Amino acid sequence: MRGILAQGAVLVGKGPKGPTSVGGGWFLAVAAVLFTIGIVGLLLRRNVLVMFMCIELMLNAVNLTFVTFARMLNDIGGQVVVFFIMVVAAAEVVVGLGIVVSIFRRRKIGATADSAVLLKG
Amino acid sequence: MLSFIWIVPALPLFGFVVLLLLGKRIGEPLSGWLATAMVGGSFLTAVAVFTDLASKSAEERAYTKVLWSWLPSLGVDVALLVNPLSMTMVMFVTGIATLIHVFAIGYMHGDLRFPRFFTYLNLFVFSMLMLVLADNFVLMFLGWEGVGACSYLLISFWFERPSAASAGKKAFVVNRIGDFGLMGAMFLIFNQTGSLQYHAVFRSIETNGIAKSTATAICLLLFVGACGKSAQLPLYVWLPDAMEGPTPVSALIHAATMVTAGVYLMVRVHPLLELAPGVLTIIAWVGALTALFAATIATAQDDIKRVLAYSTISQLGYMFLAVGVGGNVAAIFHMVTHAFFKALMFLAAGSVIHGMHGVVADEQNMKWMGNLKKWMPFTTGTFLMGWVAIAGVPPFAGFWSKDEILLDAYQHNKALWVVGLVTALLTAYYMTRQIVLVFFGKERFGGAAHGHGDENHGHDAGGHSPHESPVLMLLPLAVLAGLSIVGGLINQPFGGKGLASKLERWLDESFIPGTKMHAFVGEHASVASGTKLTLAIIATLCGLAGIALGASQWLRRTTPAAQAQLEIPLLKRAYGVDALYSTIIEKPGRKLSEFLAFVVDRRVIDGAVNGMATLVRGGGTQLRRLQNGYVRSSALGIAGGLVALLVWALVRTAL
Amino acid sequence: MVDWIVFLAGTLIALSGAIGVVTLPNPVHAALSLVLTLFGVAVLFVAQAAHFLAIVQIIVYAGAVVVLFLFVIMLLGVDRTESDLATEPLRGQRPAAAVIGVAALGLLLALSQVHLTIGATSTAGAADGPGTNVEKIADSVFTRYVFAFEITSVLLVIAVVGAVLLARKPRLQSAELTG
Numbered sequence: 001m002r003g004i005l006a007q008g009a010v011l012v013g014k015g016p017k018g019p020t021s022v023g024g025g026w027f028l029a030v031a032a033v034l035f036t037i038g039i040v041g042l043l044l045r046r047n048v049l050v051m052f053m054c055i056e057l058m059l060n061a062v063n064l065t066f067v068t069f070a071r072m073l074n075d076i077g078g079q080v081v082v083f084f085i086m087v088v089a090a091a092e093v094v095v096g097l098g099i100v101v102s103i104f105r106r107r108k109i110g111a112t113a114d115s116a117v118l119l120k121g
Numbered sequence: 122m123l124s125f126i127w128i129v130p131a132l133p134l135f136g137f138v139v140l141l142l143l144g145k146r147i148g149e150p151l152s153g154w155l156a157t158a159m160v161g162g163s164f165l166t167a168v169a170v171f172t173d174l175a176s177k178s179a180e181e182r183a184y185t186k187v188l189w190s191w192l193p194s195l196g197v198d199v200a201l202l203v204n205p206l207s208m209t210m211v212m213f214v215t216g217i218a219t220l221i222h223v224f225a226i227g228y229m230h231g232d233l234r235f236p237r238f239f240t241y242l243n244l245f246v247f248s249m250l251m252l253v254l255a256d257n258f259v260l261m262f263l264g265w266e267g268v269g270a271c272s273y274l275l276i277s278f279w280f281e282r283p284s285a286a287s288a289g290k291k292a293f294v295v296n297r298i299g300d301f302g303l304m305g306a307m308f309l310i311f312n313q314t315g316s317l318q319y320h321a322v323f324r325s326i327e328t329n330g331i332a333k334s335t336a337t338a339i340c341l342l343l344f345v346g347a348c349g350k351s352a353q354l355p356l357y358v359w360l361p362d363a364m365e366g367p368t369p370v371s372a373l374i375h376a377a378t379m380v381t382a383g384v385y386l387m388v389r390v391h392p393l394l395e396l397a398p399g400v401l402t403i404i405a406w407v408g409a410l411t412a413l414f415a416a417t418i419a420t421a422q423d424d425i426k427r428v429l430a431y432s433t434i435s436q437l438g439y440m441f442l443a444v445g446v447g448g449n450v451a452a453i454f455h456m457v458t459h460a461f462f463k464a465l466m467f468l469a470a471g472s473v474i475h476g477m478h479g480v481v482a483d484e485q486n487m488k489w490m491g492n493l494k495k496w497m498p499f500t501t502g503t504f505l506m507g508w509v510a511i512a513g514v515p516p517f518a519g520f521w522s523k524d525e526i527l528l529d530a531y532q533h534n535k536a537l538w539v540v541g542l543v544t545a546l547l548t549a550y551y552m553t554r555q556i557v558l559v560f561f562g563k564e565r566f567g568g569a570a571h572g573h574g575d576e577n578h579g580h581d582a583g584g585h586s587p588h589e590s591p592v593l594m595l596l597p598l599a600v601l602a603g604l605s606i607v608g609g610l611i612n613q614p615f616g617g618k619g620l621a622s623k624l625e626r627w628l629d630e631s632f633i634p635g636t637k638m639h640a641f642v643g644e645h646a647s648v649a650s651g652t653k654l655t656l657a658i659i660a661t662l663c664g665l666a667g668i669a670l671g672a673s674q675w676l677r678r679t680t681p682a683a684q685a686q687l688e689i690p691l692l693k694r695a696y697g698v699d700a701l702y703s704t705i706i707e708k709p710g711r712k713l714s715e716f717l718a719f720v721v722d723r724r725v726i727d728g729a730v731n732g733m734a735t736l737v738r739g740g741g742t743q744l745r746r747l748q749n750g751y752v753r754s755s756a757l758g759i760a761g762g763l764v765a766l767l768v769w770a771l772v773r774t775a776l
Numbered sequence: 777m778v779d780w781i782v783f784l785a786g787t788l789i790a791l792s793g794a795i796g797v798v799t800l801p802n803p804v805h806a807a808l809s810l811v812l813t814l815f816g817v818a819v820l821f822v823a824q825a826a827h828f829l830a831i832v833q834i835i836v837y838a839g840a841v842v843v844l845f846l847f848v849i850m851l852l853g854v855d856r857t858e859s860d861l862a863t864e865p866l867r868g869q870r871p872a873a874a875v876i877g878v879a880a881l882g883l884l885l886a887l888s889q890v891h892l893t894i895g896a897t898s899t900a901g902a903a904d905g906p907g908t909n910v911e912k913i914a915d916s917v918f919t920r921y922v923f924a925f926e927i928t929s930v931l932l933v934i935a936v937v938g939a940v941l942l943a944r945k946p947r948l949q950s951a952e953l954t955g
Contacts, residue, residue, distance in 0.1 A: 019825040019904070020779035025888060027820060030787050032884035034794055034813075036877050039760055041798035043753060043873035044861070049803050049849055053810045056841065057794055060817050063833075067826045070903050077900030079826050079909075080916045086829075086836055087928045091935035093841050097848045098942030104852050113752045114865060751866055760876045767883035774890050 024072040027064060034061035046112040048100050052093070059089050123173050123184045126201050128166045129211060130250040132159040136243040144236030153226035156239035160222055160246050164215035171208045183320075185256050195259060196316035202256035206453070210253040210385060213457050217377045217464050218246050220597035224468050225369035227593035228475060238278060242373070245271035249378050253385060257318040258307050261386075265303065265350065268379045269296045275374065276366040288362035295359040299349015303386075306342035309335065323392050331396060340393055340400035343386060344407075351383030351437050354411045358699055360434055364426040368471030371426060376433050376467050377460035384440045384456055388449045405445020405533070409540040412438030414696075416547035420554065421692035424485050425470050428555050431695075432511070433463055435544060439526050442537060448529030455522035458608045462510035462519055465601035469504040472590040472598065473497065473559060480587050487558040491565040496587040499595050501560045506602040508556050512549040513664035515657075518608035520664075524657050531656055542663050549667025557675040782823050790816030801861060807845045814838040827909045 038057035045051055063082045070078025136159030144152050174184070184203040191199045222242060229238050248267025255261040270293075277289030311317050313335055314325035347353070352360040363375050374380070387394065387404065394401055412435045419431035436459050443452035476497050477484035494501040510519035523545060531538040589595075691697070747754070789812055796809025814837045821830035864870050900916045917925050 020783065020823040022779050022783045022823070026783065027824065028888035029885060030790065030820065032881060032888060034790060034817075035884065036881040037791070037794040037798055039763075039880055040873050040877040041794075043756055043760060043869060043876070044864075045798065046753070047803050049845060049852075050797065050806050053797050053806055053845065056810060056837070057797060057813060060790075060813065060837075063829070064817055064820055067821055067824050067829060070826065071824045074903050075900055076903045076912045076916050079829055079903070079913055080900060080921055082826070082829050083832070083913065083917065084921075084924060084928060086832060088931065090836055090841055091928075091931050093844060094935045094939045095942070097844060098939035101848060101851065102942045102944075749866075753866060753869060757869060757872055757876070760880070761872075764876055764879045764883065767880065767887065771883055771887055771890070774887075 019071045024068050027068040031061045031064040031068065034058075034064065046114055048104065048113050049097075051113060052096060052100070056089070056093070059085065123170055123203055124186055125166060126170050126184075126186050126203050126254065127188055129163045129170070129215070130201070130247050130254060132162045132166070133243045133247040133250065135159060137240055137247055140236055140240040140243060144240050147236060149230070149235040150226050152236035152239050153222065153229070156243045157219060157222035157226065159243055160215055161219045163246070163250070164212075164219050167208070167211045167215050170203060171212055174203060174205070174208055185320075192259065195311065196318050196321060197257040197259045198318075199260060200256040200318075201254040202319065203254075206385075206388060207253050209453060209457070210381075211250060213460050214249055214253065214378050215246070217460055217601075218242075218249075218373060220600055221369050221373045221377075221464065221468065224372075224471070224594050224597040225367075227591050228369055228471055229367065234278070238275075238367070241271055241274050241278070242369075245275065245374065245379075249382070252382055256320070258310065258322075259317050262303065262307065265346075265382065266300065268374070268382065269293060269300070269350070272296070272363070272374050272379055275370040276363045278366055278370065282365065284362075285365040288359075288365040292359040292363050295356050296349050299346045299356055299383075302342040302345025302349070304346075306339050306346065309339045309342065313339070319389065326392065326396070333397065336393060336397040337400055340390070340397040341403070343390060343393075344400060344404055347383030347386050347441075348407070349383075350386075351380045351441070352434050353383070353407055353438060353441060354414065355698075357411065357415070357434050358702060361427050361430045361695070364424070364430050368426070368467060368474060371430070372464045372467035372471070375430065376463035380433060380437055381440070381456050381460070384437065384444065384452055387441070387444045388452060391449055394444075401445050401447070403445070405442050405530075405537055408438045408441025408443075408445055409530075409537050409544075410438070411435070412442065412544045413540055413547070414438075416544045416551065418692055418695045420547060420551040421689055423487050423693075425473065425487050425490075425555070425559065426467070426485055428487075428551060429463065429467055429470060432548065432552070433459075435548060436463065436511075439523065439541070439544070442541060443526040443529055446529045446533035446537065448526060451522065451525035451529050454525055458510065458518040458522040458605070461601055461608050462507040462605040465598060465605055466504060466507040466511070468594070468598055468601065469500050469507065472500040472594055473504075473587075475590050475594065476500070476587040487555065489565050490559045491562045492560070493587055494560045495564075497589045499589060500598065503595075503598040503602040504560065505556065506605050508552050510605040510608075511552055512668055513545055513660060514668075515661060518605050520661070524660050527660050528653060528656055542660065545660060546663045546667040546670075549664045550671040553668045553671025554675050557672060562676060779823065782819065786816050786819035786823060788816070789813070789819065792816075799861065803849050804846065807842055807849065810845070811838050811842050814842070825903070825909060828913050 035058055038054045038061060041054035041057065042051055045054065063085055066078045066082045066085070068078075070076060070082075133156075136156050140147070140152055140156060147155065185200050186203065187198050187200040189199050191197055222239070225238065225242065229235050232238065245268060248264045248271055250264070252261050252264025252268060255264060273289045273293040276292050277286045280286045280289070307317060310322055313331060314322045314329075316322055316325065345356075349356045360375060360380070364371055366374075394404075415431045415434035415438065419428050419435065422428045422431060436455070440452045440455050440459075443449070443455060473490070473493060474484050476493070477490065481489040483489065506517075510517040513520045513523045515521075527538060527541050527545070530541050694700075747758075791813075793809045793811070793813030793816055796812065797806045800806045800809060814833060818830040818833045818838075821827075821833060900920060901912055903912070
């Protein structure tokens with residue numbers, strides 16, 4: 001137990017500061033997969049809120065990409081961008097959910113993204 | 122006085138405009154009198170100008186009145202040329218037109234479109250005067266087209282009759298073929314000489330010369346135009362059908378004036394014709410053959426106006442024959458005398474038709490006439506004057522002019538002379554036949570000839586008899602009869618400088634300013650007066666023989682059965698020329714039009730346009746499916762765009 | 777070695793959470809999977825020495841945004857699911873989604889291997905070096921990007937106002953309309 005905690009401490013704070021030795025390309029790959037999963041989920045799910053969550057997935061993938069590049073290019077600007085992305089994402093979620101609430105408040109069952117077809121051409 | 126020449130065409134033009142705008146309001150008969158006054162005024166002015174011109178010496182007899190500048194690039198202005206030829210034409214055109222206007226006031230009485238008729242007549246006179254007085258080809262062509270248009274309007278005046286409407290169209294279309302030739306000639310002339318004004322053209326030809334082939338081409342094309350307008354072979358087919366128009370129209374346009382425009386043109390461009398002798402021969406032969414051809418057809422016609430129509434074609438043939446053998450004086454002389462007696466006979470025929478109205482169903486068919494001298498003595502008398510004139514009986518007008526033509530033909534080519542003689546015989550024969558059938562013999566309009574409930578007649582069937590026409594119609598007949606009698610005096614062949622042989626000297630002694638060319642008359646050898654006399658006697662004998670033949674044959678055939686014995690179906694059908702044209706020209710033309718209308722226009726062009734619309738609509742329907750209202754479809758689109766962007770980014774960096 | 781374990785752990789957590797979001801029919805379950813993903817991504821942040829961001833991620837994303845999601849799910853009652861993965865009313869959506877997924881993945885992976893350098897150097901300060909991560913971020917945000925910072929605070933205010941307006945009870949709105 002102690003050893004594990006010690007290992008954890010090493011990981012978190014006591015260990016060597018600085019980024020990992022795993023190459024940036026791997027992280028980028030992970031971000032790419034996350035992003036793809038987000039896209040596919042967005043296209044396939046009909047529940048509005050789940051669609052929103054998929055958008056959050058995509059945003060997280062982007063954040064991961066930025067942080068990776070911040071490390072690869074040794075530029076703190078990447079992390080600053082992520083900061084702002086998070087703020088904007090939060091604001092976006094707030095407003096988006098407000099819209100969802102106002103549209104789907106009355107419908108109880110079957111309130112999916114496919115219900116809003118007034119723009120049918 | 123000469124400078125007042127512009128009044129001559131201006132008066133009918135003014136009449137036309139006034140009647141066009143106010144005709145309906147002026148109404149009958151005032152509109153008729155107004156029109157007559159205009160044309161009469163033209164005539165008086167023309168007389169004044171003529172006297173003034175005659176008082177000048179030969180070299181000065183060419184005066185141009187420029188009204189305003191028109192097309193400098195073509196070298197033409199709106200200008201009127203006063204010279205012997207144009208004044209001769211103007212005199213008899215306006216004179217006869219005035220008489221016919223008077224006649225028409227009586228003839229068209231009661232017609233619903235009375236003012237319109239006189240509107241057209243005045244327009245016609247204006248156009249004809251422009252044609253004759255123009256000093257350049259372009260203005261002449263304006264008048265040429267104008268008379269063609271008026272001819273169309275007047276032939277189809279009673280357009281409710283389908284035959285009249287189609288006759289008008291036929292006239293216009295056949296004329297157009299001739300116009301095409303005339304235009305081609307104008308193009309060539311301009312190309313050759315750089316101008317279209319008569320005197321400038323002639324001057325240029327004298328100074329620069331002209332290739333024989335070009336001259337031949339020009340003259341041939343001009344002759345094509347003349348054929349169309351003057352109804353020579355093969356463009357004559359419109360004239361018999363043109364008889365659908367009211368009789369004053371037939372008299373004015375298709376006897377005296379419009380159809381002579383072709384002859385006038387030939388004489389006007391005489392210096393050019395001299396340079397293309399081949400064309401002159403063609404003109405002579407076409408004229409001679411037309412004369413013979415038409416004369417044969419005239420012997421078999423039953424409609425009183427059709428006989429006169431074919432007779433006109435035949436006499437025009439004589440005029441062209443004269444032109445072709447170099448006898449321009451003879452041609453003009455015959456034109457003038459022919460105008461007198463043919464107009465007279467047409468008007469008299471109109472009087473007959475007017476008198477037979479209500480008596481028979483078809484008031485133009487000679488079969489149902491006979492012995493009208495009892496009922497319409499005055500008309501009979503005047504018609505007989507015309508008859509002797511055309512038959513060539515001395516000392517009436519027709520004899521002198523026809524004899525002049527035969528003399529010139531004899532000098533040139535004996536074969537043409539023989540054709541002319543035969544035609545003269547036939548002319549006398551068919552004219553005699555006509556007067557016998559109409560005015561002599563037994564009355565044939567009783568009995569089965571009545572028209573019951575015919576829409577032309579408002580009265581019951583019953584014993585109406587023919588009646589004489591009102592004075593208004595008889596007066597012009599009298600004047601024209603007088604002219605037919607004495608008209609020959611203007612050109613007696615006995616030489617000398619007296620009043621006689623006036624026309625010859627008048628036309629002979631006129632020159633084109635700036636050149637040494639005679640305006641109208643070429644060189645011709647003089648003939649011994651002994652020969653002249655012999656030829657005159659031969660011609661007279663032919664005429665008398667024709668009369669005798671006609672009288673002997675037709676006086677005794679008083680029943681339709683007897684008349685039918687002499688009928689030759691081929692001649693009655695006018696050699697089937699109309700049917701021939703229909704087969705070789707009309708039917709293929711119609712097939713082509715149908716093809717173009719139904720296949721090309723309907724299927725190809727409409728198909729393309731409609732197909733375009735269908736295509737757009739189909740495309741729209743398909744594109745519409747994109748807008749199905751589902752948010753997720755839009756999301757799919759966005760994702761697709763994303764992939765595209767990624768591809769682009771990859772391509773950009775990889776390359 | 778440890779780095780690799782950390783990396784793999786973080787990846788596994790993130791990806792399994794992501795798949796859970798996409799495939800779980802119940803939206804509440806999906807929200808919880810999202811939390812899992814966020815946690816995995818936070819681990820990956822830490823692995824890359826972005827400590828501040830990892831914490832902010834947990835606090836803001838997992839702690840506030842997902843909670844907000846859950847509130848709305850409960851409010852609208854859409855947790856009573858119809859399985860929306862069983863059928864697909866739009867024709868061609870599934871195949872198109874598959875194609876796009878594959879294409880996007882492939883392209884992104886390819887792009888990640890391509891070196892898109894423009895030769896610019898660090899402009900906002902180095903990511904490594906002395907000083908904590910927080911200090912470095914603070915340094916950038918409050919000097920170089922302070923304007924953006926202020927704007928985002930305005931944005932948050934606007935978002936709150938908007939949300940309050942949007943989520944009002946409809947009764948009041950219709951009364952205003954008819955009155």
